[in-house]
Amino acid sequence: MMKKSLLALAISSACCVPALVTAQDHEPQDGVKVGKMSMMRKLGNLGGNLDQQAATQYMQTMKDAEQKRALAPDNHPQVIRLRAIAKKLIPFALPWNDRAAEWKWEVNLLGSTQINAYCMPGGKIAFYTGILDTLKLTDDEVAIVMGHEIAHALREHGAERAGKSLATNILVKGAALFAEYKGYNGQAVAGAGGVVANLSMLKFSRDDETEADIVGLDIAARAGYDPRAGVALWQKMGIVNKKAPPKWLSTHPAGTDRINEIRKHFPEVMPLYAKAKDVDLSTLPPYRSNVKGVPEVK
Template sequence: MKKSLIALSLASACVLPATVLAQDHEPQDGVKVGKMSMMRKLGNLGGALDQQAAAQYVQTMKEAEQKRALAPDNHPQVIRLRAIAKKLIPFALPWNDRAAEWKWEVNLLGSTQINAYCMPGGKIAFYTGILDTLKLTDDEVAIVMGHEIAHALREHGAERAGKSILGNFAIKGAALLAEYNGYNGKTAAGVTGVVTNFTMLKFSRDDETEADIVGLDIAARAGYDPRAGVVLWQKMGVVNKKAPPKWLSTHPAGTDRINEIRKHFPEVMPLYAKAMGTSIDSLPPYRSNVKSIPDVNN
């Protein structure tokens, strides 16, 4: 498998000490999302989840290469993705102490899937389907990539794993308590399981919203237009008309995401204007490359 480590030249001020658990940090300006969940400690005991994620990423890349679905290092889209990542990563580091030690990678997989992800440790993958189907501009790629990087920075995978462990304890506990009091343990476990499932869906939607917000902040600081997030989800809405109802989905509805993105324009547009060396009032509208989607103003 071809190596795809991103070579980063970071100023010494950006290098943060590695810690067993990332400390809670937020830039002084920009968006505010609060501390990370303590559940991530339970979900990543001894770094087990990080190790599993790294192994899974390597396996996925090997399988893709065997199927000739792994784009080579000289592929134009790979070069493009890595160039965008190189601009984003320095602004991701303040969100997680451990990120400066991650061995960042960016790969492109040939698939019609409209998907991208960033595993713990900075392992990023894009599918050709999301680039081609949505006709993503560089700004829109940065919004997607920033979102996925934010999941890793905020350790959402470990958080969900911890909540899942806690949920399983609750189900088993409910069954034992019911049987102790003379009731049907299986019924009690089933009811508790349903409640736990809906709770986990809500947790996951919250993670998506948080990743949207943090991703906007990172992209804006790197010089990518946050307003591209509005166009991105308008494009996604066109190809995702058969999405499940919001209350049964792990992702917020597209209109909700657009409203949330717009709500944070006052926090991220100054970051973007600063990166571009201009004032907010001097910024032109963000123009979509799809004629049916209108321009987005501040």
């Protein structure tokens, strides 16, 4: 009975964080709707420290890559391609975050077999050659990846996670102290609370990934890139990433879940894409990728 009480106390403490999500922000009148950003991002980026740290880290990463001759030069065809796609996306990213208009956007390419890309706070974008070469990304698929990563920065997910982690740690420690005050084992409460907190943070991360998928689709569609490329992208990912961790222990939703979520938002984003291409929605042909075995997306 005492163990159940301790676990209940830890769970109630660790799960209080989501209730603090009340901050106001902007999103376009049409297109996708994802709701308000979390107040936790303000806690995680007090004084703008996270933005400064991100800029410093990005600069150091690029410097290290240059020393190792892994930083692609400005005249590299893939760098030119990535920057051209970013140039189209960025104007449609700005309405999602007032601060984005002041960011010093950068796009660079790193020579690595990693299937990865990211956008740090402040608009610092990096792609790895591994994601371009292994997945043989089309321009539409690059735009989906880039839009997703930009969305993480726009929605300030890094600061949000930092704030939630800080708040959760405070709550768990507070629960442990309260348990000791009541004569219980504070370490047991802290341990149970820590487990619950870690699982909660995984859930937060999966939610962030889903939100970035949706916002990224919206941005890409407005810029004239086919949102249906998101389905082909995750089908390609499924081919090269067959040994994924169990969904509930992963910071990323399962590929099938992401595909279903993307399809669910086609009614919101496909009209944006048709408008950007200046064509009637009903006349759009299916999306065809460039890899055998990836079916066309209607």
